[in-house]
Amino acid sequence: QHVPSNFSKKVIAFQQYMIGLREGHDYLLSQMEKADETPVSFDEPSNSVIEEIGTKSVIIKTLGNEKMCITVMLAVLADGIKLPPYVILKRKTMLKDQLPTGIIVRCQNQGWMSIDLMKDWLNIVWNRRPGVLIHKRRMLVLGAFKGYLTPAKKNIIGGKNAALAVVPVGMS
Numbered sequence: 001q002h003v004p005s006n007f008s009k010k011v012i013a014f015q016q017y018m019i020g021l022r023e024g025h026d027y028l029l030s031q032m033e034k035a036d037e038t039p040v041s042f043d044e045p046s047n048s049v050i051e052e053i054g055t056k057s058v059i060i061k062t063l064g065n066e067k068m069c070i071t072v073m074l075a076v077l078a079d080g081i082k083l084p085p086y087v088i089l090k091r092k093t094m095l096k097d098q099l100p101t102g103i104i105v106r107c108q109n110q111g112w113m114s115i116d117l118m119k120d121w122l123n124i125v126w127n128r129r130p131g132v133l134i135h136k137r138r139m140l141v142l143g144a145f146k147g148y149l150t151p152a153k154k155n156i157i158g159g160k161n162a163a164l165a166v167v168p169v170g171m172s
Contacts, residue, residue, distance in 0.1 A: 030131035
């Protein structure tokens with residue numbers, strides 16, 4: 001994988017920024033959180049097959065769910081506590097099946113984080129984490145995904161007595 005020439009400068013600059021934020025506001029480790037969302041596929045076909053050289057067609061066995069995907073928002077506090085996974089299904093309505101305990105499941109037509117789901121995540125996961133009753137300023141570290149950087153999402157986070165730190169592109 002190619003690493004850009006200015007990558008180490010970006011890493012150092014971001015590290016200094018985070019240290020400055022922490023020292024400037026005296027954040028408790030329980031008040032600093034890193035969260036990011038990731039797509040999860042239900043069917044990952046193999047990238048390699050074994051077949052004789054020159055074969056005209058190769059059959060790859062799958063479950064038929066290559067395009068079926070969910071989004072999961074994962075978060076951890078700086079003191080090591082993991083918060084419940086927030087799963088977003090690509091559906092209009094909630095499943096009627098019994099869902100596993102310890103995860104939060106929501107539905108969205110496209111299957112990704114929206115402004116409404118971000119508000120929900122902040123209320124259901126972030127505002128119910130251990131140490132939330134300590135009324136100190138908080139820090140939320142998110143990836144550089146454009147959807148996080150909308151004015152609406154920045155306002156939601158800022159309204160929760162929190163600083164938003166954005167991990168630069170390619171470093172999440």
